[in-house]
Amino acid sequence: MPPTPSSSKAKRPLPSPTSNGHRRQHMEVRKKLPVYQFRKEICELVYQNEVVLVVAETGSGKSTQIPQFIYENGKLKNFHKNISSANRKLRLAHTICVTQPRRVAAITVAKRVAEEMGCETGTLVGHRVRFDDSTDIQGRNTSRIIYATDGMLLREATADPLLTRYQCIVLDESHERSLQTDILFGVVKRAMKARTRSKYIDEKNSCSVSEEFEKDKLIQMRMRKKAKELELVPLHVIVMSATLEVETFQSYFPQSKYIKIPGRQFPVQTLFTPDYQEDYIDSALSTALQIHKYEEEGDILIFLPGSEEIENLAGLLRKYLSEESELGRSISSDEKSGEHEIKKRDMVQSIKGMGTDLHSGHGSIVNGVLVCVLYAALPPEQQIFAFQSKPQGCSRKIILSTNIAETSVTLDGIRFVIDSGKCKERDYNSATGMESLTVADVSKAQARQRSGRAGRVSAGMTFRLYPEIAFDTLDETTAPEISRVNLAQVVLQLKGMGIHDPRSFDFLTTPSQQAMLKAFKQLYALEALDDTMELTTYGKEMAKLPLDPTFAHLLLQSPKYECTAEMLTAISMLSAENIFYRPGGSGDSEDSSGLSAKAAAAHKRFTSYEGDIPTMLTVYNCWRKEAIYISSAKGGKKERKRRRMQMEEASRKNSKSSKILHGDWCTRNFISGRALARAHDVRQQLSEICSRETSRNGLGFDVNVSCGDDIVKLLKGASAGLFLQAASRVSNSVEINKSIRKDMQKGITNTGRGRYKTKIGGAEVNLHPTCSLFGRNPPPKCVVYTELLVTKRTYIRGATQIKEEWLAEVAPKFFR
Template sequence: MSGEALGAGFSLINELGSLPAASVSPFIGKESQHSLSATEFQTITDPEIERLPIADCVDAILAALARGRSVVLKAPPGAGKTTGVPLALLDSDASELSAGQPGKILLVQPRRLAARSAAARLATLRQSKLGNEVGYHVRFDRQVGNETRLIAMTTGMLLRRLQDDPLLEDVGCVILDEFHERSLDGDLALGMLCRIRHALRDDLRLVIMSATLQPAPIVEFLGDAEGIESRGRSFDVAISHASDLSTDRIENQVVAALPEMLRCTAGHILVFLPGVGEIRRTQNAIEAAGLAGDCQVMQLYGDLRPDQQDRVIAASGQRKVILSTNVAETSVTIPGVTGVIDSGLARVLRYDDRVGLPRLQIENISQASATQRAGRAGRTEPGVCRRLWPETLQRTRPPADSPEILRADFSGAALTLAAWGERDATDFPWLTPPRSDSVDRAYRLLELLGAVDADRVVTSMGKQMAAQPLSPRLARFLVEAEQLGIADDAALAAALLTERSPFDRDSLPTGADVGSCDVALRVQMLKDLRDGNADVRVPPGAVKTIWKVADRLVQRGPKSSPRQQRPSGVTIAADLLARALLAAFPDRVARRRSPGSAQGVMVGGRGVRLHRGSVACHVATAQADRAELFLCLDVDASGTEAQVRMATQIDARWLDDDQVRRVDQPRFDPQSQAVQMRRCLYFSDLLLSEAPIACTPSPESAQLLYDEAARDHARVFPPDKPEVAGLIHRVAFLNNHAPDLGLPPLDDDRINQVLRELCQSRTSFAQLRSAPWLDHLLGSFDYQQQQTIERQAPVRMQVPSGNWQRIEYSPDKPPVMRVKLQELFGWTDTPRIAGGRVPLQLHLLGPNQRPQQITDDLANFWRTTYAVVRKELRRRYPKHHWPEDPLSAQATRNGMQHRRLEKK
C-alpha cells in the first residue's frame, strides 16, 4: 500500500505534535517475528502519517495479513490504532475474500459508546455519510447500508452475527479492539473466530488490538499470529498522589483536588469515578462549592443517551470538567483533556459464591488501569494526574485486571455456545478457561430455564432464547410472555430491566392498580407518560430510549401462537407479567418470614429484605395471608441480608408442578422430647408450607430419636428401675476389679446398639423410658456371661436377719450395702464380691435410717467400736435390741424382736 493512499485517510486527523519512532517487537519463534525495515517494506513518507505512532506499524500489519497470519497489535491510547488500522485495511486488499472480492471489515468494540464514536470518526475521515462506506451496529441501533464495508459493532453484536452467520461469509477481516479489557464476550468471540478460521475460513483475517496486554500469550494461543508493538506517545504526565488514604466521601475528595487541577493545567479535566451515583453526587458537590466557574460540568457513562455522549466527546471552546466511569479509560478519546483526577475505584460485577448472586461492588483498580487513566492527560500535550490514594498503596494493587470470565456469570456464554453446537464449554478454545464451578452453575441455570437438556444440548426453547439480544433470563421472559399473549408489555418491561431506569425508586407510587409488581408499575407509568396521564418528572430522553428498545424487541421477539389472550379491559396484565417473570427467575422465589413482613428467605436459603420502595413491600392486611411468595428481580447482595430493590408478588399456584415436592419430614421437638412429623411442600429447596401429621416409626424418625437420645443415655433410662444403670455399673466394676473374667464392657458402643434397636419401633423419650432396657442390655451378653455377672456382682445379698439387701454400684466407688445394724448380728466378717477380691462397704444404719458407722471391716467394728455405738444407741433408742455380744445375738429385722428374752 502506498503512502499516498494512507495519507488520504490520515491527513484529516488533528495535529498531534511530535512523536517518537514506533517499534515492532518480535514474539514467539522466528516465524512470528517481524521488524520494520526500509528494504522489506515501502517507507511511508507522508508527513501527516509520520505524526501517527501507528503509521510505522501499518505496513507490518498489512504484510502479516497478506501472508495469512493473524496480528496481535499492542499500541497505547493515542497511537491511532482504532482509526488508523481500519482505514488502512479499507484501502488495501488485506480484507479480500478468497474469491477476490472485497470483504467487509468488522471493528469490534467492548462498548456501544466506543463503537458509535469510532464509526462517526471514521466516516468523517472518509468524508462519507455514516451508514454508507462506514456504519455501526450496536444493540437496538444500526446504521448499515448495502455499500457499507467497515462496520463498528459491539462484541455482543458480533456474537449475534456469528449465531446467524457462523461462517461470516462476506467478512474479510475482524478487528477485536481494546482486547486488554478481557471481557467475557471478547474471550468468547476470540474462541469462536479461532474455530471458524482453523476449521472453515482460513482466509478470515484477525487483528487483536490492545493497549496494555503483552502480545506473546495471545500470539501463542492463536498459533499463526505475529505480534507487533507500537511505543505510542511520549508526552509526560506529572503524577501526584494523596498524602494518605482519605476516609472522606469521594465527592468531597474530588472537590478538594479540583481547584489545584484547574490552576495547573488549561485543558479539560477528566475525573474517573466508580459509578453513576458517585458522578451525580460529585457534580452536585462541585456546583454547591462554586468550583465550576466558566467550566461546563458534564457526565459520561455507558448508559448515557447517544446525543448526550456526543456532546461530551465533541470539541468545544468551553472548558469541561468531565465526570466519567471507566468508559473513558480506553473506549473513547476526548480531545483536549490535559488533567485527570483518579479516584482509583471502579464498579466490578462479580458472581458471589456465598449468596449465589452477581454482585456489583466497588474495587480498587489495577496498576495497568491507573496507568491507562493517567495517560488520558497526555494524549496531545504534557498533562497532570492527581491520584486520590497514597503512592505507597499503588504498588500493592494488582498489576492488571483479572479476566471477566473468572468472575462473571457464565450462563450467557454457555447458551451462545450451546446454540452454536458446542455441548461442553470446557472443550472450547479459551484464552483463559472458565472456572469449572462457574460452568456447572451456568448449565444448571440453563437447564432450569429449559434452554438445554440434561446432556447440555440446546432445546427448542434454548434456540428461541439465543435468538434474543438479551441475557438468558430476559430472553426466557420474552418467550414466556409471547405465549401468554403479553409480548408488548414484556418488551417494555425487558427494556426497563436492561436500560437505566428513568424513575426514582423512592418517588414511585405504591397504590397503582398493578397488583404487587414493581415491573408492572413501571410499565404502566411509561404508558401513562406517553399518554400524558402521569404527573412524574423523568428524563424524556431516557423514556424515549426505553420505548425505542422495546419497539426493537417486539420486532425481533419470538413469534408463536399465544396460549391465551390478554383479558379484555385490562391495561396491564400484571399477573401475566409476573408469571412470565417467574419463568425467567424461578431460582429467585422468596417466602416472607411472617405474613406481611418485608423480610423473607429465597431459594438457596439466602435471607432477603424488600426495599421500602417496592410495591411488594406494602401488602394490605387483608392480603397478607395470600402474599407469602414474591420474586426477587433486582437484588443487592452486598449486606448480610440481600436488599430486594425490585420484586413482584406471585401465587403459589403458578409454580411449576415438576419443581414442587411434597416431603413428609420428621424432626425432633426438644419440648415434647418426641419426633414429630410434618408434611412439607418445597419449591426447589424453599419451604412453601408445612402441617403436622401423625408420626409413625420409620428409619428417618428412628435416626432422629437415636441421635438425640445418644447424647445422654440417662434421659431415656427408666427412672423407676435403677437396675438398668446398676447393670452398667456392675459390669464396669467387674471389668475393673476382675478383668480375668473376660466380660465384654457394657460401654457407650454396646448401649448405643441396644438404643438403636429400641428406637426402631418408638418415636419419643417417654416410649424409650418404658422400654425393656434391662432385658435388652442383659441380652447383649451370653448365658455364661450373665451368670458370671449375677455371681460376681450380685444385685442383692441376704443378711443374717433373712432380708435381701440391695448392693449399690457407682463409678470409681466401692460397692455399698445400706443395712440396719441389728440385721447383721451374727456376721463375723465383711462379705466380699468379685471372687472375694472386693469387700462391701457397709453403711450401718440406726433406727432413724441414718448411718451410725461406715466400714469395710466388720470384725474390727465388732471388736473396737461397737460398744461405744451400742451405748449411744441404747440411750437414744432404749426400746430397741442392743446386745452386748453382737456375734452371739440373733439378728432382728425390726430391732425389737428379742427384747422380752433379754428381760427374762
C-alpha cells in the same frame, strides 16, 4: 438479491459537496498520528499473516486508522482472484469488522471514521450495537467497515459460525478481557481454523479434543467442508490493545506476529493523598476545584466508578461554580482575604449531597467551565459534549467518566487526571448462585492507563485519591470477567452456535468447572437443555433473543398467560437503568427535602400494590398516553430536521389536548427521559424479533396479545418466568433501627423492610429501598425478583408479589 456497489454505481456512498475540504483537513490530522508512520508495515503483516498483535497507546490512532489502512490498501482482495464466478457473485468476505467492548466506543469511532472517509454513517462505514444497527442503509452488504460491540458479532456468529461476511476482524481493546471479548476470541479462532489454507490448527489440542468430543470434531469438519464449498478466503485477525499481555495471546495464537507502535506521551507527575479518603466523591470535588483555581489551563478528567456517582458530582460542580460566579460578582477587589476562602469552603460543604437534576446542565457553561459526563448508558447526543472542542466562552472542560475513558475512547486536551481508584466490577459466587455488581479497587494496569490520559497534549498531572502504599497493594491486572460471572448466557450462546459440549470450547481463560456446572443446571431448569444436555427447541428460541436467559424465559412464557404485550414492556423497562429519578441528599436542606418530597409524590401515582413489574407497566402506559415522543432514527442533518418538524407538528395538533412534550412530562414526573426513550427503543427491537417469522430467524409471536385488566394472568406469567428467583417472607420482617426511627420522627412511615429467604439456595435477602413493595404493610408473603444486589447487605430488586401455590402450578417439575 439487492444490487451491490459493484452492480449499481448509484448505490456507492458519495461524499457531500463540501467533504473534499474536510477530508483534506482530516488527512493532515491523520498523518500526524503515530500509527500513520507504520501503515505499510501493518498492511504487509496483515497480508502475510492470519493473526497480527498490535500494541499501541490510546490516542495513537489504532482504532480509527488501521481499518482504513487495510481497506485503502486493497491487498487482501488478491485472495479473491481464484474464486469461481458463482461464488464471487455472493460477495462473501469483503468486509472489515472492528469490535469494541462498549457501545459508546463503537458509535463514536464509527462516526469519526465516516467523517474521515467522507461518507454518512451507515453507508461505507457503520456501527452495530445492541438495539441500534446503523449499517447497509444503501442495500445488502454495502457497508465495508463495521464497528460492532463484541456481543453483536457473537449474535451474528450464532447464525453464521464461519463469519462469511468478513475477511478481516479487528478485536480492539482486548486487554479488558470482558466476558463477550473472551468468548469472541474462541469463536473467531474457530472460524479462522475452518477457513484457513494453512496448517494453522494446533494438532496437539485438536487430538485431545477429538478423542473426548467426537460430535464437536464432526461439526468442525462440516464447517471446513462448507468453507471449501463457498471458497471462503482466509480470515485475518488483528488483536489490538494499549496494554496487551503479549505472552497470553501469543500462546493462544502460536503463529501470530507482533508489532508495537509508540504513542505520543509527555511526562506525567503523579501525586498521592497522604491518607485514605473515605468519601472519594467529596475528595474529587475538592481536588477539581483546587486545580481549576490554582493550576494553569488544561482540561480535567475525573474517573469514577458509575453513572450515579458521576451525575451527583456533576451536579455539585455545576452548583459550586454557579455560586462561585455569583459570589465573585458580589465581592469587592479588596475582599480576597482568608475569611473569603473560609466562606467558599463552607459553601462547598453546604451543597455536598444536594439533589441534582439529571435532565439539566448537559452542554451548559458555568462560570467559564463546561462540565461533561461520559458513561456507557448515556445517549449519543449527550456524549458528544465530552468529545467536542471547547466552545467560545469556555476556558476549561471537566469530564467525569467511568473506566470507558481509560482506553476505549480518546479525549483531547486532558492535562489533569483525578483518579478515584475505583471501578464497578461484576462478581458471581457459583456456590450460592449470587451475582453482584460492586465498587472495587482498580488494578495497577488500569491506574497507569488512567494516568496516561494526562500526557497526550503536554506534560500533565495525575491526582490519585489514595495513598502510595495502597497502590502497591493493588493487583497487577484485572481478573478476566469470565471467571467472575454467571455462565448461563455463555453456555446458551455456545450451544446456539452448534458447539455440542462448551467444555471443549477453546477459551482464552478456561472458566471453573463449578461455574460451568451451575450454568448447565440453570439452563436445564429453564428447559433450554434436555436430559442429554442437548439444546432443546425452546432453548433455540431463547438463543434468538438478545437477553439474559432469565429474561428470555420470562418473555417466552408470556404467550401461555396471554400477556405478551405487557411482558415486552416490562422487560424493556427493566433493561433500562434508573427509570425513576430520585433526588439525593440527606434531607437537612429545605431544597433537598422539598425536591425529594415532590419526587416521591410524583412517583406515588405510578406505584402498584403488586410490585415493580406492574409499576413499570403503569409508567410506560401513562407516558405513551400523556406524552408526545418521536423516536430517534438513523440519518444525518436532514433526518434530524425532519424529526424536529414532526415533533413541532405533533405539539400543535395536541395543543388543545392534555398531551405534553416528552421532556416536560419526564421532568414533571421525575422520570429519566433517556432511560424511558431507551426502553421504548428496546421494546421496538424485541417486538420485531418476536413478530418476525420463524423462517427468518424470528419467533412468530403475536406481540399484541394482552391480558388487559386481568392482573392474575400477568402475575402468573411473572411467576412462570422468574420461578428460579422466588423468595418467601421471613417472620418479623420489619426492623427498627436508628435510620428508621429518624424517618418515623419526621413523619415518614414508609419504613418497613421486608426480609425474605430465597427458594433456591435459602439465602436471606431484603427488599431494596427503591422497590415499590418496600414499606408495604404487611409485606407480601411470596415474591419473584429480577435482580439480586450485594452491597453491605443483600437486596432484591424488581420484586413482584405472587401466590406461593402458583410456583407448583407454573413449574411442576421444580416445585412439588
